[in-house]
Amino acid sequence: MSRFLRAPVLMLFLASCGGGGNYSAPRQLDDACAIAAERPQYLRAMQQTERRWGVPVWVQMATIHQESKFVGNARTPHTYILGIIPSGRQSTAYGYSQALNGTWEEYQASGGGRGAKRDRIEDATDFIGWYMDQSSQRLGISKTDAASQYLAYHEGRTGYANQSYLNKPWLVEVAAKVGARSDKYREQLQYCSN
Numbered sequence: 001m002s003r004f005l006r007a008p009v010l011m012l013f014l015a016s017c018g019g020g021g022n023y024s025a026p027r028q029l030d031d032a033c034a035i036a037a038e039r040p041q042y043l044r045a046m047q048q049t050e051r052r053w054g055v056p057v058w059v060q061m062a063t064i065h066q067e068s069k070f071v072g073n074a075r076t077p078h079t080y081i082l083g084i085i086p087s088g089r090q091s092t093a094y095g096y097s098q099a100l101n102g103t104w105e106e107y108q109a110s111g112g113g114r115g116a117k118r119d120r121i122e123d124a125t126d127f128i129g130w131y132m133d134q135s136s137q138r139l140g141i142s143k144t145d146a147a148s149q150y151l152a153y154h155e156g157r158t159g160y161a162n163q164s165y166l167n168k169p170w171l172v173e174v175a176a177k178v179g180a181r182s183d184k185y186r187e188q189l190q191y192c193s194n
Contacts, residue, residue: 023072023119032061032185033192035070042070045122053129054136058189059146060128062182063153066174067098072119074098096124103156107131128153135160147179 026042028034036043046057068074075094092101095118099107107127108116116123135141135152139160143149152160154171165171 023074025070029065029069030184032058032188035061036189036192039070039121042121042125045125048122049125049129052126053133053143055129055132055143055149056186058182058185059132059144059149060125061185062146062178063128063150064096064124065181066150066178067093068096070096072096072121072124095119096121097127099124099127103131145179146182147175150175150178 026035026038028038043057046060049055049060050057064070072095074096093099094101097118099118104112104116104118104127107130108114110130112123112127112130116127118124118127131153132141132143132149135149135157136143138157139152141148141152141160148160151165151171154175155164159165165175
C-alpha cells in the first residue's frame with residue numbers, strides 16, 4: 001500500500017472505532033436500580049441536578065424515559081412529501097431531553113453554558129432541572145409532580161398555562177404514564193439505595 005493511501009485508510013479506521021459517546025439505551029429501562037448500576041454516570045448527573053434545581057432523580061428519569069428512552073442522540077422521525085421525498089425532521093428536538101433548538105439556546109444563555117450539549121447526560125439532566133424549576137416558579141407546579149411537569153415540558157409553559165393539553169387526550173394519557181413511571185422509579189430507588 002502506498003504511503004499516500006495509508007494515511008486516509010488509517011484515519012477512516014480510527015474514525016470507525018469510536019470517539020463519539022455511547023448513545024445506546026441501558027438494557028433494563030423498567031428498573032431504575034438497573035439503570036443506575038449499568039450507567040452510574042446517569043445517576044450522578046441526576047443527583048447533581050437534584051441538588052442544584054430540586055427536581056428529584058425519579059422525575060428526571062421518567063422524563064428522559066418518555067422523551068428518548070435514554071438514547072443520547074435521539075431525534076424525531078423524518079417527514080416526507082408524498083410519502084417518499086424526505087423533507088426534514090418533525091422538529092428540532094434532540095438528545096436525552098429532546099430539547100428544541102430555541103429552548104436549548106434559552107437554557108444556554110441563562111446559565112447552561114455555550115458548551116452544553118444535548119447528547120451529554122450531565123447537560124441534559126441540568127436542562128431538565130432548569131426547565132422544571134422555571135415551571136415550578138412560573139406556574140406553581142410541584143417539582144415532584146412528574147405528570148404536570150411533563151405536560152408543561154411538552155406543551156411549553158404558555159401552552160400549559162392555556163391548558164392546550166386538554167385538547168390532546170393522548171398527551172394527558174402519556175403524562176399519566178410519566179407520572180406512574182416516576183412513582184415506580186421512586187420506589188425502586190428507595191429500595192436499591194438501602
